[in-house]
Amino acid sequence: MFLLGLMVTLLYLVAAIHIGSRLFHHEGPRHKFSAFLGTLGVVLHLWLLSEGIFNQPGQNMSILNVASLVAWMITLSMTIASFSLPNAILLPVVYGFSAITVLLNLLVPDTHLMHIEMRPALIAHITLALFAYGCLMISMLYALQLACINFRLKRKQLSLLHSSLPPLLIVEQILFKLLLVGTVLLTLSLVSGFMFLDDMFAQHQVHKTVLSSLAWLVFVLLLAGHYRFGWRGRPVVITTLVGAMLLTLAYFGSRFVKEVLLGM
Template sequence: MILPSASPLAWLLALATAVAYALAAAVASRAKAEHGHLAMAPAWTLHAAALAWGLLGSTPHFGFAAALSMTAWLVLTTYAVERQLFPQMRTRWALCALGGVSVLLAALFPGRPLHVSASPWLPLHLTLGIACYGLFAAAVVHAGLMGRAERQIRLAADSNSGIPLLTLERLTFRFVSAGFVLLSATLVAGWLFSEQLYGRAWLWDHKAVFSVLAWITFAVLLLGRSRFGWRGRSAVRVLYAGAALLLLAYVGSRFVLEVVLRRAI
């Protein structure tokens, strides 16, 4: 089956967003720390418009690339909020690259059309899942900053993260906790209301198996932290493992169907 292609307007929005992110990365690297984040506002707005067109346009689509693009946008939104508290955060270049690549991927692989006969509760279910992805992605970003800060401290150098190490650790696990709650809600909704959402009973397919494995991994991580005080590299490795399993659950399975097997259903 031939995969659907993005509309001309979707491509225009994607290209404009990618250019805006590139400009933001260039400008932010030269601007003062307290003003550099303003360069990302136009790109963030265009990214939101591209996402809205993909879901609300003449032919709404959704797929693995759209999920990645929404996740990137949520991470950028989290960054924008945190910069109000920690103006010295220095991750703009990497996040601009993440946003630009993800929005172009969403235009290149727009995914399957959302049928009008779908359940009215399906958008809520998708929203829970994407919000879950966004929270765990934010946790992974903060875990990466935490690891870099620890290495810099061992070398007696400036951590360059702009956030104290203990604050980074607290933020990381707050995102994990919130993501775990949403992941639990998403799995329960999919299990109990699968027939209403998708017109079929719950299936133990790749998406379900990887999602449950991710849930178990995050549950072990939170239990280990609360009962045994897990922290540092060991906890971060478990976080990365759970995030990888969650990525394989929807994004990985849809990538195989849409790109490898060339199927839009």
């Protein structure tokens, strides 16, 4: 598994470097080669995750395993999207982040055993939460891409990356679709937690509940502002980033302190 993890890391890094090195090339990145590397990395990453999470009684849901799982979901989605939409400017970031999470998981092994198979409600809650987080993190990436396109359009520098940037309106449409789906999933995740879990406001969970609820409120306000008042551009980008940061703190903040810094 260590060699498999190194192979996944190498595939992601080579794909990221290959795409990044050709961003300013007049022909743009060579999609077939990078897509092959990325797809192979995604497949092997899934194998690595299955071994890391389900290799013993219970499920090892350590913070690095969860981060690696989220990274895999985002990488899979962005790799599939790359076949129909130019998003080469995002792929080096996505592949690079996945490579880092896989490498850290190899170098800093951790165990946080759970038995979610015994609690169907917990399975539903965790699944919804992971999909909501993955979808909203992809939204954040598209928001950053939207900001980049806006910046270059205003300064008439779009030609430098013309082959690597999709049309502005398409990115904006995808962004709001992702925000809508992610917010719906986050809503269902919170509702399932309040309905089926007894410790949403326990001392070790209250920060997650509060921060997730604040993130949900930010995304709901953003969508309402867009569809009701026509919010676009910079306010949308900033609000998306704020919501994503709150959700990241909710999902990983205390677990990072406990499992990585304190080793608990």
